[in-house]
Amino acid sequence: MALFRPPYGQRKQDSGAFFRSQSLHVALWNLDSQDWNRHVSVDDIINRMLMLIKRHGVLLFHDVHPKVKVALPLMLKALGNSVNWGDCHQLASMKPEELSVEGNNP
DSSP states (O other): OEEEOOGGGOOOTTTHHHHHHTTEEEOOOSEEOOTTOTTOOHHHHHHHHHHHGGGOSOEEOOTTSHHHHHHHHHHHHHHGGGSOOOOHHHHHTSOGGGOOSTTOOO
16 A cells, blocks of 8 residues: 655645545644654653653654654653554555544545
8 A cells, every 4th residue: 555644744625536546545643743843852752742642643753853763762662562553664554444543544
């Protein structure tokens, strides 16, 4: 399954037909780490995500921001096996009917 994450999560209301014609599934998130925000520290990211993760969903991190390389391993260690971790590669290998996060397809 090919995934597409629209920048900023934005897409036009009529884009669903285009994504389907290209066999693309829109991948969105509902828990933003705000790693992109220059006013947010590594500790802020960790504390924010440890609080938000209780809501269940898809976490947004950007691999281009150095803070993620520090924050994510600490989060993984703090949460351990209490969370079912997956990544976009695992998500892409799933069949559409196996997806349990609502709202990620147009």
